[in-house]
Each structure stands twice: as C-alpha cells, then as structure tokens.
Amino acid sequence: MTSWTRRPHRAPWPHETHGHETHGHEHAGLLVVGDVVTDVVARHAAPLVRGTDTAAGIRILPGGAGANVCCWAADGGCGDVRILARVGEEDVAWHAERLRAAGVRPLLVTDAELGTATVIALVDASAERTFLTDSGAVLRLEPDDWSPELLDGVGHLHLSGYLFFADSSREVARTAMDAARARGIPVSVDPASAGFITAMGVDATLSALDGVDILLPNADEARLLTGLDDPAEAAAELSGLAPLTVVTLGADGALVAESGKVTARVPAYPAEPVDSTGAGDAFTGAFLAARLCGADAATAAEAGCRAGAQAVTLIGGRP
Secondary structure (H helix, E strand, O other): OOEEEOOOOOOOOOOOOOOOOOOOOOOOEEEEEOOOEEEEEEEOOOOOOOOOOOOOEEEEEEEOHHHHHHHHHHHOOOOOEEEEEEEEOOOHHHHHHHHHHOOEEEEEEEEOOOOOEEEEEEEOOOOOEEEEEEOOOHHHOOHHHOOHHHHOOEEEEEEEHHHHHOHHHHHHHHHHHHHHHHOOOOEEEEOOOHHHHHHHOHHHHHHHOOOOOEEOOEHHHHHHHHOOOOHHHHHHHHOOOOOEEEEEOHHHOEEEEEOOEEEEEEOOOOOOOOOOOOHHHHHHHHHHHHHHOOOOHHHHHHHHHHHHHHHOOOOOOOO
16 A cells, blocks of 8 residues: 555554565665655746747646655665655545656655645746746645654655745654664755745754755755855855755756865766756755665765756656
C-alpha cells in the first residue's frame, strides 16, 4: 500500500516490502520529506502580452521539488528512494503511479480538504521559468503524518525547503531532522525559493536550517542568506552553518564549500535548454545518489551537473 487517508490515531505505517534492511548507511536508502505537485508547464516563444492571448505549448505533468529529487536520485542509481508528502485525494493515485514508474516508493498522505499543490510554470524563449504557486496540501503536512519507522533502512534524509515556510510542515521537518540525527543519518536541505526566504525572513530561515549537514542552495538563495554578492564567498560563509554547502550556478556549474572554504569548482555540462524547470532538483537528486554510493563531494557535484544539463533539455522537472 502506498497511499492512505490520515486517521486520527494511526496504526503502524503501511510500508511496501523492503527486501533486506540495510545496516549502517552504505548504499542505504534515501528518504525525502517534501512536496508532490501538479505542474502546468506553459512554454511561450513570444513575450507575454497583458490583456490578450499568447500562443504557448501547455502540458500537465507530475512535479514538485521533493518528488523530482526522488526521481532523479532513482535515475542516478539510488536503489531505495521514498517520499513522504501530502496530496489531494482526487489525484493521489495518478501521482503515486507516476512515482512508482520512476522507481520511487510513494508514501503519500491524502488530504480530504485541499487539493494537490499546483504550479504554473511560464517558460520563455530563453528557457527561463516564472512560477505561479498554489501550495494546496503540501504545507499541511503535520506531525501525525511522521513516524520514526520511516527512517528504517535509510542512509540519508533530504528535506524540501518549502516545508520550512509554514508552521505545521516546519514542525514535521524539525522532527524528522532530529530523528535522523539521533540515528546518525545525515540531513540535507534545498532552501527552495528566494521568494519564500524573503517572506519568512533570513534570520528565521537560517535558524530553521540549524543542524543541517548538507545545504544545496542556488546562487540567488546563497546571496540572500548571506548578504554576499560573490557566490563563492556566500558558499564559504554558508558552509559554516552546514559543513558541506553546494551552490548551484546554472550554466556556470557549481561550487563546493566545506567547513568555511571553497574546495571545488565544478563546470557545467553543455546543453541546449528548452525548459529549466527542475534543473536544480535534478542536480540535488543525482548529487545525493552519488553520495549514497560513496562519492566525494566534488564527484557528486559533477554527477549533479550532468543531471542538470540533461534536465534542461526536457520539458518538466523529471527524467
């Protein structure tokens, strides 16, 4: 069973068959606590014109930063990938089916009141995207949706930064982080959105991220969190908060900073972009898969850059 409606007093979590459990963390599974989203991707070659029509190619696709990370991690060879997220009951089966097809185990909590989060991605001729976001059920993830059993067989916990921008889901994120740290399981976070960081406040965001082992911001998020214009300086600064910080730079690759200094600059792979939606998620998923297979930070960042280059050649956020 891979999806269910939340009950007031939940019985033990329904897991799919695990096969053998992994002891220790080598090649153990990846658990993502995050977001499953319905993406409406509208690609328009001409600039938007207010008050009239603009021709566009429009597709409805499964998405969400957390779910996309899972799919790219599975594509990168991480064998046991799971996601905990809250979705609307009208399309829970559709989302679960597509996650399973990508090699991801969906642990979806059904919300009977709100629909699945929806994002309209407006993608212009340069492949840059602008988002309109309806968070829907995503931020209603609550403590009763969490169980420490979800960490059984897990070697790494990844949290989608969107969880930190609402009280209930932020509590879940902190509870999951504390449970992982108690087991010696490393925790990573993608800060998710410069817009949401601005709304929440930089100090509050940094406080919420305290205790994270790996931080994966893009350049704009890194600048905002530190107040530093130079992404390398920002990466070094942030690696004082999270011992391993990897800042993605889009077409300029990525920076790896460890314990206060930049230790690697990884170039981007060439690509002809058609849609940049999910490129950062692709980087994160491939990076985490490589780390779970034993790669060092620079090698994992190279894997992330390869996946990001692949992602921008695809419509939507998944492989």
